[in-house]
Amino acid sequence: MKKVAILGRPNVGKSSLFNRLARKRDAITSDVSGTTRDIKKNIVTISEDREFELLDTGGIDESDALFSKVAEMSKRAAKEADVILYMVDGKKLPDEEDKKLFYELQALDKPIALIVNKIDNDKEEQERFWEFIEFGAENVFPISVSHNRKLNPLYKWLERYIPPAEKTAQSLQADEDFSLEQLLEMAEQPQEEEDRKIKVAILGRPNVGKSSLLNALLGEERSVVSEVAGTTIDPVDETIIHGDYEITFVDTAGIRRRSKILGIEKYALGRTEKMLQEADIALLLIDATTGVTELDERIAGLIDKYKLGALIVVNKWDIRGEKEYKEAIQDIRDELKFLHYAPIITVSAKTKQRVSKILDQITAIYERYKQRIPTSKLNEAIQYAIRRHHVPSHHGQVVRIKFATQYATKPPRIALVVNKPGLLHFSYIRYLANTLREQFDFEGVPLEIVARKRGERSDEEE
Incomplete structure (x- = not known):
């Protein structure tokens, strides 16, 4: 499947375009610069039968350590993509940094379009759009995502590089050999492959190591990791194959006390709760250096509320305190009575100690989660x-x-x-x-x- 990446500097409207193309409000949008930090993905269909994977990247800004990591991951996404959409703010004059980034991406020798966003009417197009011709881009699209203005030419351009989906032999056979009644009956029957798809939520307090654990599980840097608490805002989805299972991990924003939730983090909390309604299993991360806190107990209550399978993951075990294993585990059991049924595993996301065992635990818990007793x-x-x-x-x-x-x-x-x-x-x-x-x-x-x-x-x- 083709990949299309949206890139640009912070606060130019990338997530808004992502939501528009995906036809749903999936990525968090706000006026706060740097709202998107990790790579957000979605499968998008245009012209009915053309599908591609759309990537919403974080704003490219190398002004500090956190955003340098975001920029690095965004550029990596561009290298993996088949088509690049570089977005700029049409309300501002062309920026030298934008030109530099555009030329850098142009050198990748892939189909690339310059998207001039926030051109809300014909007057603005006449007054501002011509200034962006100096980029020398072959494909330039003046649009307004918020006003849904002039997006059709962009869709038409994308169609050149997104091939129509081919009907599989199975679907052709179904069309030709089965009656409508038979097809409906087949559709109602549970599919075995659905029982092999597991959705796993990674939960915990801010800066407990959720993104580091996700990266360790995937074997690559997929989420931005930083000492800054609250780095992850959008839930980040990533799917891997483990044995016969397809496991989708969701790295959620760190859950704070409600009195501490500010600005765009309130959207993140809402997304986390919505995601828990769809999850099968929760990994609750506990910081081995601090032990269980009152907030950890509240998060355990959320897992109990949504009746999820659960695995308690004690992270940072490589730098734990003086407590011995049995004492530390018993303290967790005493504090997290909500999750008395959950096994506990000690790991280090940083050194990858015992991280691989988490995958086997997930599949074993899922088998029990869906079991039916005669x-x-x-x-x-x-x-x-x-x-x-x-x-x-x-x-x-x-x-x-x-x-x-x-x-x-x-x-x-x-x-x-x-x-x-x-x-x-x-x-x-x-x-x-x-x-x-x-x-x-x-x-x-x-x-x-x-x-x-x-x-x-x-x-x-x-």
Whole structure:
């Protein structure tokens, strides 16, 4: 698939163009210079059948250490791309630094267009656009992303370099050999490959090492790493293949206390919560040098809220304090009671110590996250638990568990058919959950058990 990279200096409208081409508000936009810091990706379709991967890069500004790293990654994206869109601010006079960068990219000998943004009307085009002719670019497009002005010529130009998608042999066979009813029936059947796609959220406080861990997992510098807390703003997606699995990692913005969230970070927090609704597994990073803080507990609460599979990753183990392993792990267990089911692994993203083991943990947790216990075995386990400890009565009223069934996966959800569900105490449900964890492998997976009357449907079943 062809790659198209949008480059330019900070605050010229790159993310706005990215959102316009992607037809959704995916990249965070603001008037704050340097809002985009990592590479944002999306699959874009133009002219119905032409697909390409669009890359939104950080503003190229080498004025300080953080933005020098952003600039380095942006230029690397240009080298990997097939087509380059270099964007400038049409409200300002042409800048010598812009010309220098444009010529540097032009030397890559790839299709390149100069995008003059913020040309909002014909008058501005007549007064300002001609000044940018001095770049000597063969392809120049005066546009206004915010006003959706004159984007069609840019689309037409892109079509030259984005080939139409070819129909696969399978799709041709489906068109020719199957009836509409058969195709609909096939579409409704679950696809095995969907069970091999895992979405993993990397969570933690600012500057705990989330971006460093993502880079270590990928084996390349994909996220900007800096000592400056709050470097990552946009969630950053990256997919790798591990064994038979396709794992998509999302490196989220560091979660602060609400009173500390300023400016564009409030958008980042909203994106993080939205992403958690779609994730399967969360990696919760803990800083080994500081241990668990109150904010770490709040983040653990978010993982519990969205019922995600979980792995606790203790980072910076190479520079940990004086605590021995057993003591450090027990302290984490005592503080993060929300995630009692989550395994713990100690790593160093900087030295890559034990980082590779995280991938095996992810796939193992995912298998448990989507597992379905046969009804007969489930009821055997429940009856075993009841024989060990009978269901407590409530003020003389007898409570009977008649049947159990698993009605959903990801996470596993189990319904108990009970004669008086409102009288089944939560402590007994917790006892049943612990028994099921003893009987079946649910490590790293939340387990939901609800009591229902016969004929009463759970929310997921409706």
